[in-house]
Structure formats: structure tokens, C-alpha cells
Amino acid sequence: MHSLVQLAADYNNARSPDRSYRPIYPAIIMSMLLLLNLIFSPVVLILAALALAQDEFLFSGFAGANITVDGVATVTPNGLIDLTNAQESLKGHAIYPAPLPFRESPNGTVKSFSVSFVFAIYPNYRPSQGMAFFIAKSKDFSSALPTQYLGVFNTVNQGNSSNHIFAVELDTVNNRDLLDIDANHVGININSIVSNKSNTAGFYDDKTGSFNTLNLTSAQGLQLWIDYEMQSTRINVTMSPLSMGKPARPLVSAIYDLSTVIQEEAYLGFGSSAGKDGSRHYILGWSFGMNRPAPAIDTSKLPRLPRFGPKPRSKVLEMVLPVATAAFVLTVGIAVFLLVRRHRRYAELREDWEVEFGPHRFPYKDLYYATQGFKNKNLLGVGGFGRVYKGVLQTSKLEIAVKKVSHESKQGMKEFVAEIVSIGRLQHRNLVRLLGYCRRRGELFLVYEHMPNGSLDKYLFHGDDNKLQPTLNWTQRFQIIRGVASGLLYLHEEWEKIIIHRDVKASNVLLDGEMNARLGDFGLARLYDHGIDPHSTHVVGTIGYLAPELACTGKVTPLTDVFAFGIFVLEVVCGQRPIKQDIREKQPMLVDRVVEHWNNGSLIDTVDIKLHGDYDVDEAYLALKLGLLCSHPFMDARPTMRQVMQYLDGDRITPELSPMDTNFDILATMRNQGFDPYVMSYPCSTGSHGAASILSGGR
Known part of the structure; x- marks a missing residue:
């Protein structure tokens, strides 16, 4: 059996376009296979040959090679793959025709693999759009954009996990909307045109460790290696000029489990979208190895690149050109001087x-x-x-x-x-x-x-006489409460640092096109490392949302955000602002009015009358209790945002509040003391700052 497998491997090598393999006459191979077929199972023969064929391949040029091309991509007579063929606003792909098995089983992990290829990009009168190597579940890229996204993605599927596409981009355009770092970079992309990690194209010198930049559009052959290690899930991307071997230090390195991206069988290939630049993207050689290094590409056997640049100039042109150049430089210099002087007042600041x-x-x-x-x-x-x-x-x-x-x-x-x-x-x-x-x-x-539906307060407080904004139904309100709670939980506990927003209120909650809540305006936010006791010397925020303990300590904690969130919940449920400006109002504070109804057993009467009774009573009762619990005057009695989410999701029962132990009368006294519509001073004998100014503002 070992001889049989070796025979299959030799036959596979004989079919390879790499001339470094010694050819074996097909007639002899077929005669020996027919003879062995009488002894061994034909299935075993086929599987053995396929296994070897799928483990690795090597192309030193593509003349006569079995490569699938589509769009404007072509194989030139001397064996180059030309992805874009100098066409404008069109795309092209070159794909290995058969899918390769990247897993031992459907639920197994993606095996280690290695890819190497030699490429060259010829720019035209505009910057080239670049190109990408990809491993994808399909070789159908008919829906990809023809003018951008490297011929692999479009605006609809870009970023979707269902793409199952791993790519390495060679990007020569600095697209600010896609978070590109510059116009000459290499990036690792997962299901998206936005790179997970990227670096300026170049290599690290093995001797000195210094970084040397490489120009992707130099019209010179460059070699790139992509290595994935199954156990560590590390992806390394390395590149170098053809004149040297593979550097020891990779250009870009990232940890990502490709088992979540690459399916059991996947296609390998290259793609590019020419945009409007008319550039050309060449592939000279390509190799692949599964669970082994990609076979080395013999650069001496690669096809020659076409000559780049204009034809030799005449003697007359050589004489006229310096004069014309000098005149052009002088004209440009004068124009630049005038433009700089004209636009100097628009200069930006950088620190x-x-x-x-x-x-x-x-x-x-x-x-x-x-x-x-x-x-x-x-x-x-x-x-x-x-x-x-x-x-x-x-x-x-x-x-x-x-x-x-x-x-x-x-x-x-x-x-x-x-x-x-x-x-x-x-x-x-x-x-x-x-x-x-x-x-x-x-x-x-x-x-x-942009949030197309604007801020939440416009929907809550527009009044019956203003019908420009529709009234939010109960389902929308409860989802908004839950969304803001989820955002605050992320800020307090789930991000790498603790962020205290310090200005949670309806005017700082924006609604996207589907009426989902987005908490914004982080102008007053404070950052702290986890485990560090936060402190502040100034009380800032908006009147009506400030926790009582800020009056004396000036110290902000996640529980001060919880207090503001409680007031926010009450105004969403009740459809009223936290403070009424009418001096005739017996209870100007919304929380005090809700507490009064709680003590009278009529809590549900505080729900916004604009709902006309169309709401879930249990959810409204839960939200009102949660609002009172979060806005409790004593910070130790307030829940954390994680507990709030558990209450909202029904994973935890909200504690009962009795009229005797609410202590909200203390809060009312503190709020009404020295009240002013814009500035409130909290006297405190223990603090060093005397009175703190409260700043009010929103989007």
C-alpha cells in the first residue's frame, strides 16, 4: 500500500505546473494503476490520490494550469494571472477549482495550513484599489461590488458572520470610513472589509530588527506568506521582496479561531475590484500546504512581469522636458502658496x-x-x-x-x-x-x-398639542428601558475599564431607525480601572438626576449612574420630566409623586395617560418599582446594573418596598433645599469644595 500511495503522489506531482517536479509518463502510471486495481480496492486508490492532492499544491506560473477565473481576470500567455486586466469598475477572481477539506470532521477544528504567493500591483493614473487572498465557503462572488471592497464583499453582507470568509487584504487606498490605517497596508479580515488587525506593508530585518516599508504598488514582485497554527489559533502574515527569503518576524499577527469562520470544505483564491483606476494585479506563483509548510516557490521559474513605465524618450523630449518641468514646478509652487494663504484660517490642531x-x-x-x-x-x-x-x-x-x-x-x-x-x-x-x-x-x-429618530425626550414630552412625534407604545418603552440598562451594565462591568456616564437622562438617549435605544453624550464620563476606588472633586450632571450623596462627598460611583437610571425609568413610564417648573405644584419632583402613589396603594395610576391604558400592568408595575429602587436616597439600598438586568429579564425577583422603610422623605427634603432651575448648591461641612455647580445640558 505504501508504494501505491507514493505512486499516486508522483502522478499528482507530474500534473503540477511546477517544472521542478520530474515528469512521469502518464501511460506507465495508468498501466500500473490498472494492475494494482486488481489487488486493491478502487476506492482506496482514489482516496489516497485525492488526499495527497488536497494536502498541498504548487504553481510556478499558471500557463495551462487548472485555475478558475471569472469577471475580467485572465491568464496571460506567459503564465501570469491578471485579476483586473486594466479594466475600470469591474472585478476579477482567480480560484483553485476544487474545495479543500479544512477539517477532519464536520464539527472538528480547522487544521493548520500555510499559503505563499508572489504578486505585483501595477498602478495607473489613480491609486490602485488593491487585492485580497481569501478562503471562502463558495466561489460565487457575483454579488461583490465591482468598484471597491476588493471584489469580495458588498455593503449588504459586509460584516456578517454568515459569510464564512477569511481574507488577507493588500490595500492601497486609505478609506476613512473603513478605518484604514494608511494607503499601503496589509490586513487580516474576518467576514468583513474592515480589518481585525493591520500594519503598514513591509518586513522586519532579521539582523537589526528594524522595519522596512514595502510599496505595494511598486510594480515589483513581492512574496507573502500566511500561516495558521491549529493549537494556538495564531495567524501570521509575513512579506518580503523577492530578493530575500521569508523573515523570521511576521508583519501582522493575530489570535483568532478560524474554526468559527472556515467551513469543512472551502475554496482558496484571489479577488480584486478595479474601481476607476485601471490598475493591474498580477499573481506570479502560488503554493499551499495543509498541516505542513507551503512548498517553496522557485522564483527563478516564475513568469516575467511586463515592462512598467513609458517607452524610451527621444532626444528632443529629453531637452524639452527639463524646461517644461521647471515651468510646471514654478506654476505649482505659486498655486500652492496662494492656496495655503487662502485656506490657512481652516488649519486644524493636532497634539x-x-x-x-x-x-x-x-x-x-x-x-x-x-x-x-x-x-x-x-x-x-x-x-x-x-x-x-x-x-x-x-x-x-x-x-x-x-x-x-x-x-x-x-x-x-x-x-x-x-x-x-x-x-x-x-x-x-x-x-x-x-x-x-x-x-x-x-x-x-x-x-x-446618525440616529434617524432623534432623542427620546421628544417622544416622551411633546404634549397633546404637538403631534409631530408619535407617542411611544408600552412595548417600545420597556425595550428602551432594557436597552439603556444593558448599555450601562457594559459601561460599569463588561468593558476593560469602569465608565461612569454621569448624565443619564432621556435627552441623552437616542433612537435608531428601529427605535432601539442608544445611550450617548459621554462629555461628562469618567474612566477608572477595575478595582480602583473612583473619586471626583466636582459635582456635574443634570438637576433631577443627581444622587443625594454627591452633595456632601462629590464622589461618583456606578451607583450614582444607577440613581439617574432610576429617575430615567420613572420618566419613561410616567411620561413626565423629573422636575416640574410650575411653582404651584405640590410635589415638583417626579419621584416624590410616585412615592406618594406608592404609599397610597395607587402606584399604577402614575403610568403615562397618553398610553390610554394600553400597557402590560405587570411590566409597568415592575418598572415603577425598579425606578424607585434605583433612585433610593441611600446608595447601599440601590441594585447594581447587573441586578437591574436580572430583574428586567425575570431572572430575579424585585425586593418589596414598604411605605415605612422607603425613607424617600429624606430625599425630598434634600432636593427641595436650595432648589434653582439651573444651579443647586449642596452645603456640606465635611467637604473642601463648599458648593458645587451643577451643569445641565444634552444633545
């Missing part, structure tokens, strides 16, 4: 801390055009932290919300930095995503994803 903490930075020009010059017709709202404008990015057509803040605002630079550092790295379905920022003289800009 050292932005390199370490700042998320993606937008050019001011992009924001200016997106908001049509920050015109009032695009104004979404005005709050204590600035004015918010709606905009549409010209390149990606992405709708954004741009918050424009003055340096002289009450919050100022300190809160601006806090918001960038905190929300810029948060990823949660119930938090507004910060896309980036910009700074220029006297102005700050924060760029968020």
Missing part, C-alpha cells in the same frame, strides 16, 4: 495626546461639505455641550451627526478629551458609536453615527 488616544480623525473639509457648511437647516439640536448637525459623507454616503463645540464652552477641552478616550473604543448595540473627531482653531467636532 501629542491625540496619537495615543484619538480614534479616527476626519478632515475639516469633509465635515464642512457633509453638513453643507454647518447650515441651520441641518441643525439637529442644541444642548449644553454644543450644537449637533446632520451630515452625509460625500465618499461613502454615510449619514453622520456632527457635534460642534466651542473651546470656550462650559465643558471645554477636558470633557472633549474624556469623550474621545471613553466612547471612541466602545462597541455596544445600545451605545451611540463615535466614528471620529476633528479640531480646528476655536472649535471641536465629534462625529457620530
Whole structure:
């Protein structure tokens, strides 16, 4: 049997397009296989041959090779794969024709594998769109975009786990909307055009350890290796020029279990979308190994690349060119000088801390055009932290919300930095995503994803005389309460640091297109490491949402957010603001009115009358009890946000509150003492700051 397997391997090697394998005459092979077929099972012969064929392959050029190409991709007469063929706005793919088994069994883990290939990208009059190597569940990429996304994804499926696509991108465009690091980088992508990890193209010198940049669009052959190790689930991507071997240190390295991505059988290939640049993407050689290194590619046997650049110039052109160049340089210099002087007033500010903490930075020009010059017709709202404008990015057509803040605002630079550092790295379905920022003289800009349905307070407090906003039904309200609770739990316990929002209220809760709640406006947020006792020297927030203990200690904790969340729950259920401005009102504080109904046994009468009785009584009763429990005047009596989620999910029974031990009368006394619509002073003999100013503001 061993001789039989070896024979099958020799036959497979003889069919390989790599000329380094010694050819064996097919007639002899077939005669020996027919003879052995009389002794051994034909099934065993076929399986043995297929197993060897699927373990590895090597192409030193592609002339006559069994490779599937589609779109504008072609195989040139001398054996190059040309993915885009200098076409514009079209895509091309080159795929190994048969799927390869990446698992021992359907539920098994993905085996170790290694890929190596040699490529070259020829730019044209615009920057090239780049290319990608992929391992995918299908070789049908008809739905991929022809002008971008490397010919692999589209705007609909991009980011979906159902794609089952692992890719390594060679990206030569800096697309800010896709979080690209530069216009010359290599990235590891999982089911998405947005890279999980990326680095500028280049290699690390084995002797000195220094990093050397490589230009992806140099029209020179470059070699790239992709190695996946099953046990450690480590992905290494390494590259180098053809003149040297594989460097010891990889360019990009990431830990990711590809068993969640690559299916039992998958296709290997390359893709590119030409965009409007007319560039060319060549593959010169390709090898693959399963549970072994990819076979070495003999670069001396690779097909020759076409000549790059214009044809030799005439003597006349060589004489005229220096004069024309000098005139051109002089003209450009004058134009640049005039443009710099004209646009100097739009210069942006950059400081050292932005390199370490700042998320993606937008050019001011992009924001200016997106908001049509920050015109009032695009104004979404005005709050204590600035004015918010709606905009549409010209390149990606992405709708954004741009918050424009003055340096002289009450919050100022300190809160601006806090918001960038905190929300810029948060990823949660119930938090507004910060896309980036910009700074220029006297102005700050924060760029968020646009929430088409605006802030929650417009739906709760529009009044019967204003029908511009529909009344939220009970199901929507309960989902909003649960969504904000989930977001606060993530901030308090589930992120790498503890984030205390310090301004939870209805006007800072935004609604997306499906009326899902997104907590935003992190201008007052504070960050702490887990296990560190937080402290603060200033009381900030909004009147009506401030925990009583802040008056004396000035110390913010997650429980101060819980207090504000309790007030928020009451205003969502009752449809009323936390404080009534009517001086004739006996109980101006919403929580006091709810407590009074609780003591009278008429708690359910506090539910918003605009619901006209159409609500779930049990859920409303639960929400009202939870609002009172979270806004308890004594912080030790409040639940954590994890307990709140357990109450809302029915995994935990809410404790009963009796009229005798609520102690909410203490809270009423504290709130009504020295009340002012905008500023409240809390006297405290134990503090060093005397009175604290309370800042009110929202989006």
C-alpha cells in the first residue's frame, strides 16, 4: 500500500505546473494503476490520490494550469494571472477549482495550513484599489461590488458572520470610513472589509530588527506568506521582496479561531475590484500546504512581469522636458502658496495626546461639505455641550451627526478629551458609536453615527398639542428601558475599564431607525480601572438626576449612574420630566409623586395617560418599582446594573418596598433645599469644595 500511495503522489506531482517536479509518463502510471486495481480496492486508490492532492499544491506560473477565473481576470500567455486586466469598475477572481477539506470532521477544528504567493500591483493614473487572498465557503462572488471592497464583499453582507470568509487584504487606498490605517497596508479580515488587525506593508530585518516599508504598488514582485497554527489559533502574515527569503518576524499577527469562520470544505483564491483606476494585479506563483509548510516557490521559474513605465524618450523630449518641468514646478509652487494663504484660517490642531488616544480623525473639509457648511437647516439640536448637525459623507454616503463645540464652552477641552478616550473604543448595540473627531482653531467636532429618530425626550414630552412625534407604545418603552440598562451594565462591568456616564437622562438617549435605544453624550464620563476606588472633586450632571450623596462627598460611583437610571425609568413610564417648573405644584419632583402613589396603594395610576391604558400592568408595575429602587436616597439600598438586568429579564425577583422603610422623605427634603432651575448648591461641612455647580445640558 505504501508504494501505491507514493505512486499516486508522483502522478499528482507530474500534473503540477511546477517544472521542478520530474515528469512521469502518464501511460506507465495508468498501466500500473490498472494492475494494482486488481489487488486493491478502487476506492482506496482514489482516496489516497485525492488526499495527497488536497494536502498541498504548487504553481510556478499558471500557463495551462487548472485555475478558475471569472469577471475580467485572465491568464496571460506567459503564465501570469491578471485579476483586473486594466479594466475600470469591474472585478476579477482567480480560484483553485476544487474545495479543500479544512477539517477532519464536520464539527472538528480547522487544521493548520500555510499559503505563499508572489504578486505585483501595477498602478495607473489613480491609486490602485488593491487585492485580497481569501478562503471562502463558495466561489460565487457575483454579488461583490465591482468598484471597491476588493471584489469580495458588498455593503449588504459586509460584516456578517454568515459569510464564512477569511481574507488577507493588500490595500492601497486609505478609506476613512473603513478605518484604514494608511494607503499601503496589509490586513487580516474576518467576514468583513474592515480589518481585525493591520500594519503598514513591509518586513522586519532579521539582523537589526528594524522595519522596512514595502510599496505595494511598486510594480515589483513581492512574496507573502500566511500561516495558521491549529493549537494556538495564531495567524501570521509575513512579506518580503523577492530578493530575500521569508523573515523570521511576521508583519501582522493575530489570535483568532478560524474554526468559527472556515467551513469543512472551502475554496482558496484571489479577488480584486478595479474601481476607476485601471490598475493591474498580477499573481506570479502560488503554493499551499495543509498541516505542513507551503512548498517553496522557485522564483527563478516564475513568469516575467511586463515592462512598467513609458517607452524610451527621444532626444528632443529629453531637452524639452527639463524646461517644461521647471515651468510646471514654478506654476505649482505659486498655486500652492496662494492656496495655503487662502485656506490657512481652516488649519486644524493636532497634539501629542491625540496619537495615543484619538480614534479616527476626519478632515475639516469633509465635515464642512457633509453638513453643507454647518447650515441651520441641518441643525439637529442644541444642548449644553454644543450644537449637533446632520451630515452625509460625500465618499461613502454615510449619514453622520456632527457635534460642534466651542473651546470656550462650559465643558471645554477636558470633557472633549474624556469623550474621545471613553466612547471612541466602545462597541455596544445600545451605545451611540463615535466614528471620529476633528479640531480646528476655536472649535471641536465629534462625529457620530446618525440616529434617524432623534432623542427620546421628544417622544416622551411633546404634549397633546404637538403631534409631530408619535407617542411611544408600552412595548417600545420597556425595550428602551432594557436597552439603556444593558448599555450601562457594559459601561460599569463588561468593558476593560469602569465608565461612569454621569448624565443619564432621556435627552441623552437616542433612537435608531428601529427605535432601539442608544445611550450617548459621554462629555461628562469618567474612566477608572477595575478595582480602583473612583473619586471626583466636582459635582456635574443634570438637576433631577443627581444622587443625594454627591452633595456632601462629590464622589461618583456606578451607583450614582444607577440613581439617574432610576429617575430615567420613572420618566419613561410616567411620561413626565423629573422636575416640574410650575411653582404651584405640590410635589415638583417626579419621584416624590410616585412615592406618594406608592404609599397610597395607587402606584399604577402614575403610568403615562397618553398610553390610554394600553400597557402590560405587570411590566409597568415592575418598572415603577425598579425606578424607585434605583433612585433610593441611600446608595447601599440601590441594585447594581447587573441586578437591574436580572430583574428586567425575570431572572430575579424585585425586593418589596414598604411605605415605612422607603425613607424617600429624606430625599425630598434634600432636593427641595436650595432648589434653582439651573444651579443647586449642596452645603456640606465635611467637604473642601463648599458648593458645587451643577451643569445641565444634552444633545
